[in-house]
Amino acid sequence: MPFxxxxAVERFMDEYEETVEFNAAESCCHSLSLNQLFELTGEKFEFDYSKRFTYGSIQGTPALRSLIAQMYSNSDVxxxxxxxxxTNGAIxxxxxxxxxxxxxxxxVICLAPTYQQLSSVPRMFGAEVDLLHLKATDAFLPNLNELVAMIKHNTKLIVLNSPNNPLGSVVPTQLLRQIAAVAEEKGIxxxxxxxxxxxxxxxxxxxxFxxxxTLGAVTGSMSKAYSAxxxxxxxxxxxxxxxxxxxxSRRDYNTISVSMVDDAITRYILSHRDAILKRNLALCNENLSIMxxxxxxxxxxxxFVHEPQGGSVCLIYxxxxxxxxxxxxxxAEKYKVLFSPGECFGVPGTLRVGLGNSTHELTEGLRLLRAAYDEYIDI
Incomplete structure (x- = not known):
């Protein structure tokens, strides 16, 4: 069977997140309930109670797919x-x-550090994976010359992550264009x-991206920016x-379809995305100021390993x-506060901190981190 x-990060989080008092490791913007969404948007979620619970639209409802397509369109595309x-989440x-x-x-060429799935899954499928390490000298952005030098005759896929998890670095448009040009010239x-x-x-x-x-793909979800x-x-x-x-075609073997209830709630949330994003950007800015x-x-x-420009996480030394x-x-065990260790991202000596948490949870988490550090260093 495939290895x-x-x-690492999912195992660590699962081990502790239900037993701590403060979860400062949470990577999503503070989650919302339907009642809170109603208060935020002024519109109540309604569901057709006469609808039968079939598999629903296999690839997602046309309405939801059209809504997401609109989010990724611009004047040129x-x-x-x-x-x-x-899909069933970005994962x-x-x-x-x-x-x-x-x-x-x-x-496969994959950035590092990043979410472990992006390098471990291609290895599981039998591919050779090389890591393009992000460095402070490059502002933790992909070095184009190094990327080009890593390409082989059998390079099939280049994997980016922007905003980066766990660093919060953001690849600018010009560099994205350069990477796309290199990849498309070689059919990658x-x-x-x-x-x-x-x-x-x-x-x-x-x-x-x-x-x-015209060749590449982008993935996204409701988890991080949309608090769901x-x-x-x-x-x-x-x-x-x-x-x-x-x-x-592959999806037929592991998902078939997503929940029609989830599909409907997603349409409701994304129809009000401006209000939700305004709330979450304000939350991230306030918490970044606290950090x-x-x-x-x-x-x-x-x-900071890198002061974040985007996303809802950062990495600190x-x-x-x-x-x-x-x-x-x-x-987690003594102070009942959760941070993700940098070892989960191949960066020992660091902790990942969630910037999208409630301000109270972050403030209390940092207070306990300071107290624990002083005691830990004295041992």
């Missing part, structure tokens, strides 16, 4: 529902792109995980009809603590 790596495939969207494209004998597909888009709180919003590339991780809806958006067809103050007053105990996995376990 599957343990999914007009996408339609035919450019969208609905299924990413899985399906890899499932459709790579296997033994193929070569680029997968750009844009699950944290459009949370661009500290930079200009770049174009989506779906607007730039419990609505298990994600999507693949692409101008590449053949890729979407292949992904839909800046916390770091500035820490006497160099803590520092813990000065003097190299084994942050053990430290994060102490935080």
């Amino acid at each position: 599957q790596e343990d999914f 007009k996408l339609t529902k035919e450019n969208v495939l609905i 299924a969207a990413n899985f399906l792109v890899h499932y459709a494209l790579v296997g033994p004998g193929d070569h 597909v680029v997968l750009c995980d844009e699950v944290y888009s459009p949370l661009f709180h500290s930079c200009q919003q770049p174009k989506s 779906a607007q730039i590339s 991780a419990g609505i298990r809806i994600g999507w693949i958006v692409s101008q590449n009809a053949q890729l979407l067809k292949q992904a839909a 800046r103050t916390f770091i500035a007053n820490s006497n160099r105990k803590f520092s 813990i000065n003097g603590v190299q084994d942050t996995d053990s430290f994060a376990r102490t935080l």
Whole structure:
């Protein structure tokens, strides 16, 4: 059977997130209830109680696919529902792109650090995976020259993630265009995980890769920017009809369709996305300000690996603590506060912090982090 790596961050979160008092590791913007959505939007969610619970629209309802296509369109590129495939979260969207494209004998280039799935799934399918390490000297953006040098005759896929998880770095439009040009010249597909888009709180919003590339694919979901991780809806958006067809074919084996209730709630939320994004961008900005103050007053105990430009997470150095996995376990077990250890992203000596949490949860989490650090260092 295929070898599957343990999914480090998901295993860690699952071990502790129901036993802590404060979850400062949460990567989504603070989740909303239907009652809160009603207060925010002024419109109540309504569901047709006469509707029978069939499989529903296999690829997602035309209304939802059209709504998402509109979100990824601009004045130059007009996408339609035919450019969208609905999936069970972004994690299924990413899985399906890899499932459709790579296997033994193929070569994949993936950014690092990033969400582990993006490098572990192609390995599971038998592909050779090389990591393009993001560096401070490049502002934690892909180095184009290094990327070009890594391409082989059998390179099938290049995997990007912007805004980056866990760094919060954002690939600007010009660099996206350059990467697309290199890839398309060589017939290589680029997968750009844009699950944290459009949370661009500290930079200009770049174009989506779906607007730039005719071969590539973009993935997204309701979890991060739209405060609805419990609505298990994600999507693949692409101008590449053949890729979407292949992904839909593989989808028949692992999902068939998504919940028609989730589909309906997603349409309701995305119809009011401006109000929800305004709330979540304000939350991220407020929490980022809190993080800046916390770091500035820490006497160099803590520092940003990279001050985030987008998304709802950031990565911070813990000065003097190299084994942050053990430290994060102490935080969870003794102090009842959850942070994700950097070891989950291949960056020991760091913790990932959620910027989309409630301000109260973040503030209390940071207070406990400071107290735990002082005691931990003295041991």
